[in-house]
Amino acid sequence: MAGMVQTTVRSKLSLTGLNMTFGHGNEVVDVLENIDLEVREGEFICLLGPSGCGKSTLLNIVGGFLKPSSGEVVIDGEPVRGPDPRRIFVFQERGVFPWLTVEGNIGFGLFRLSRQEKARRIAHYVELVGLQGFERAYPHELSGGMKQRVEVARALAVNPDMLFLDEPFGALDSITRLEMRRELLRIWRAERKTILFVTHDIEESVQLADRVVVMSTRPARIRNIMEINIPHPRDISSRRYLDLRDSIFEQIGLAHKI
């Protein structure tokens, strides 16, 4: 149509003029200030900022668990009114139900499916996250990394079109964390979800994201949005990677020498 801009990839999520304040009376804390963001379908976005800056609050608002003080969250053209099974929030492994087995957890969101379909999906996602042989295990019998995989599998099993991940690998040891990043990218490429990933780890954001949204300290504003146009798998010793990483270090005001 004349006059209309034709976009090749449609907008999945748009945040406009988002503000968030906590508390009331004299003790008001501004957490988010004037956040505007457009996310395309299938994009991997990292929200990067220092601890306690408000990026988790932002993710909780997008997930529908919190209402913003002002501004609007629109997904697929509809304003967000609450949590929705089409968009799954992945907590750190703390969201796994300790009273359910691996199977039970992964099948948790599949209560609308027939028994056979449910079993088929569970088997598929158990395999996808590499938990074969642990189907009947309870979370207390699993390591932190395995519990994290259970959470991711449970989220993917309902076939959502968006995933919200709140520092999902923060509690893992550094080796497991690297493995989990690789697996997440593999899953993302296989399943093409739109991903919002909160982290305070600069390296992590540059390794994973299509775009890194760099946020300020509280009240969180968007400082800059960095396009990470390096194809996967990314060589983390390449010039390009190091340049992008260092420029984020500079933006945040950190020296990268210790």
Next chain:
Amino acid sequence: MRAWAKALPWAFVALLILTWQMAISHQPAAILPTPWAVVLGIQELAVKGLLLKYVVASLFRVTWGYVLAAVLAIPFGLFLGWHRRGQVALNPLLQILRPISALAWIPLAILWFGVGDLASIFLIFLASFLPITVTAMNAVGSISSNHLNVGRNFGLSETQLVLKVLFPAVMPQLVVSLRIALGIAWLVVVAAEMIAATSGLGFLIVDARNAGNRYDLVVAGMVLIGLIGLLLDIMMRKLEHLSFLRWAHREE
């Protein structure tokens, strides 16, 4: 466990009985019974048919008072925990009632229900109802908000959330509170029967003393109370270790 570790508790029981026997035999005017006299006392009760009658009477009252309390307190407590406003409205009242021992209600219980089964059942009900209610209420409050959010995120209705997240999450705490409440109920039935009943193990103790200082029967009653209490506790502990509750012991 090694054999000696298993034998150790029995060794202490034997030691206690031995000390008891020695202490009695060094006392010139023996008012207190020897262990053997207590065994004979229990035998005498059995022969007279009182043993079975009194044990059944006490267990009958405990069962009714306790089961009634559990059946009402669990949904009530969960409801209060789930609906914050209900909790805010009723919590102060619960906290005032809680420190009032069920035994303080004995005069009122007799006034309302007379001396008999109903008064004891009422007292046991009171003694078990409040602790179970408060535990159920607090258990709901301690459910991880992550778990509730996961439930909401996957599109569970309020009813489904209660069935699939709330119930399993509070179950371990509920079972522990049920065990503790049964212990309290067993304590209370004895006291209630001493005053507000004409049968049962509590009545046996008072009656044996009043009817000619039969301390062998008094101690026999005490031993029976202890043994039955132990059995009840073992039963409830078995419940705590059912497979679907086992996760609670392994977390953190």
